[in-house]
Amino acid sequence: MAERYLRMPYVEKGMAVGLFGGSFNPPHAGHALVAETALRRLHLDQLWWIVTPGNPLKNHRELAPLAERIALSEKCTTDPRIKVTAFEARHRIRYTADTIRLVQHRNPGVDFVWIMGADSLRDFHRWERWREIAQSIPIAVIDRPGDTLAFLSSTMAKTFDHARIDENDAPVLAHRRPPSWTFIHGPRSSLSSTAIRDAAREV
Template identity: 50%
Template sequence: MPPSAPGMRIGLFGGSFNPMHQGHLLVMEETLRRLELHALWVLVTPGNPLKDNSSLPSLEARVLAARAMITDPRIRVTGFEAERGFAYSWQTVDFLTRTMPDRRFVWIMGADSLANFHRWQRWRDMAAKVPMAVYVRPGAGRRALASRAAATLDHAQLDETDTALLARCHAPAWIYLQGRQSPLSSTAIRAAQGTN
């Protein structure tokens, strides 16, 4: 697990990262700056439970490829979820908030993930444990903001002008971040490479 200290504001950005690309880096840069985070942990997952993982490259290969793209020392790439036997994001959030209650964690996801968040196992538990930052993705904004999760958590949505306060908020709290966008997607990159 990456090093940290009490009081730190830490972003948690999970995914398969198959492969990591400039769009991911853009989200990391924007959320680090706008949420005023001390660190951002890239959680390379063993595999997405909602997807077919049969052709997924090894965790080690994806972690190493992601690390090769990162230049900001505040961003750390880790595959610790697999070491702990975690298959679901709620397990990660539960573990981190229990074992490090003196850190301020924020879950970071793209708008496409919010659109399907209600399909994640124990998603309500996740939302109740950590604030969430949802970053705009091309073509996903409408679906995300009209999603079941967005409707359920409507009472906890902050205005975008309060972005810098999110990491200091008690959950449930979430914010929808507009900003620079990248048309890149891992799916499109794999298709172009013929590895989908």
């Protein structure tokens, strides 16, 4: 694995940058659609595609090597504003709250926004220090098949209902003081990493 993937991408003060983290096991067109939608609708200068060492909430027995997931992620993305990175591995980070704290500390003057699919919103209250995350960074939730209603029914959505802004205001989300979040509707992909792994086992 190239050394550059263990470093944070280069940014400049005043930029709006999306943080899109996940196991990407494997990455697929659905992930790319979320990233591209976020770039367009949030008017981002960059999006960091953060390949995690391993999600604490998921089974690691089927987790492909980090280098393999990075290489496949690079093949999924064509927009030069999308930066594939695995800096969490160097810092031995396991939890999103710690990732956000490190990124914000290292990059003062940059406006970050957390990007996630609606399927993650459904389980967001199970994340370590989830309230801290919502109170430390704006969050953009991108629609995913079968999870459109998550923004109404999830614990996070109910807890921070007062902080939700209309998706028409998404271009200013990265610059707002948290807690602040929005749900973005748009084209959806039915692909999932779990289904792809299941299909591979059946071959």
